[in-house]
Ligand code: FAD
């Protein structure tokens with residue numbers, strides 16, 4: 410039923426649990442949390458969950474962006490007890506006063522644009538921002554690939570470059586520059602985007618605008634000696650050779666130092682160790698050099714002495730409690746727990762916290778039951794045998810529940826799409842590692858991601874998009 414539920418006022422007997430963010434970590438927690446045990450408040454500037462693994466496919470229209478979004482309101486509507494959601498950014502957290510300062514950062518504003526929310530328990534799942542390493546010109550001139558808006562902007566810019574290159578009497582120099590698409594960062598984001606872009610060109614642009622077809626180029630720039638550093642050697646080689654076939658130029662040992670509106674300046678290390686400066690003119694620049702800590706997280710780290718040596722985010726213990734605090738937990742890319750910043754880790758951490766919080770609530774209820782039963786022992790001595798049996802049973806239950814094992818990440822493997830209907834997979838199966846690349850892996854990649862999609866609605870939309878783009882080609886209209 411689609412009618413709004415009556416507003417449930419916060420229950421003063423319950424603790425207030427505030428969850429920051431609507432990404433992989435926070436939403437996995439919310440999905441499994443028994444919300445009736447707490448007054449739950451969610452704060453995030455994004456009122457939807459985003460299925461990031463398929464975001465690179467949105468940059469070219471293989472998948473439409475709304476197919477990988479799921480409104481947080483729909484997710485929260487399915488919970489047994491009502492959950493409050495505020496579309497806002499947490500700008501600071503005061504762990505001494507136990508309050509969060511939040512700001513409405515959306516376009517439309519009311520009289521109140523900032524306020525405070527108190528918490529008893531806080532989960533931080535705000536993710537990370539894009540790393541630029543302070544390199545000049547990056548923020549001004551490049552596109553990132555983290556959010557829906559980024560993918561939409563890239564999609565628009567690709568076609569703008571193509572149409573401008575096809576403009577009547579366009580200069581030869583500009584045709585070459587505009588059709589040179591540069592991707593900086595050879596991690597999975599950069600590799601997947603480069604593959605999708607080359608597909609777009611080979612399968613659609615080339616056919617629709619044949620006059621520019623011999624000028625389109627994709628270059629992937631990576632500072633390290635190879636791309637996909639977290640994959641096995643065999644898959645790195647497979648990716649590099651597939652890119653060669655696809656005509657994607659990989660420039661390894663090349664570090665970008667400066668970006669202008671039309672060029673990138675990089676330093677390349679030659680095989681003899683000599684460094685050389687190169688200048689690459691570009692039409693589209695996509696910057697994918699990994700994660701940096703968000704300001705709200707940096708600010709909090711500065712307030713907690715135990716965090717002073719942590720650099721990449723909030724250092725957490727084995728129960729994901731932020732070191733130096735008692736009632737703040739962190740999940741996903743903003744937490745440093747010794748794992749890679751991936752959706753897989755964030756989701757498992759969110760699930761773990763849901764179990765932990767459900768257990769904590771159950772523990773409190775059972776302890777209350779034991780207190781009550783013990784009290785009634787003196788009042789109803791005739792029933793003492795039965796009451797003692799129930800106390801014992803409850804204590805047994807309590808011991809079982811209290812024994813929560815620390816968080817333990819179970820790696821299911823790494824998957825990446827590399828273009829021309831090929832994917833690479835480093836999968837752990839039956840305690841063994843299995844590295845594979847190619848077209849079958851591509852089918853595995855598609856089915857794995859489909860099964861991981863948030864909802865059946867998402868799944869249907871994604872399948873529909875795949876068929877649609879295969880059958881009719883990608884939509885090249887520029888919105
Ligand atoms: P996110 O999912 O980024 O969510 C953060 C949330 O916090 C967002 O809702 C955001 O709006 C909100 N937020 C931000 N600032 C604030 C604030 N100040 N206050 C409140 N809320 C805030 N990982 C994989 O395992 N497999 C993949 O195939 C894969 N593919 C990827 C493809 C791309 C293009 C990208 C960019 C990443 C990919 N990842 C993948 C990595 C994965 O997306 C991240 O590791 C994961 O999203 C981290 O989850 P998170 O919950 O920490 O943060």
Ligand code: NAD
Nearest residue numbers: 594595596597598599631632633664665698699750824825
């Ligand atoms: P990343 O950190 O994995 O890779 C960034 C790359 O940029 C590095 O290889 C680095 O050497 C390079 N780099 C940094 N500065 C540079 C410079 N100035 N010039 C040239 N190269 C430079 O970043 P990512 O690819 O955005 O991934 C972020 C996280 O998300 C990772 O944990 C990744 O595993 C995960 N992710 C996973 C998938 C997947 O599994 N398919 C897809 C996307 C992202």
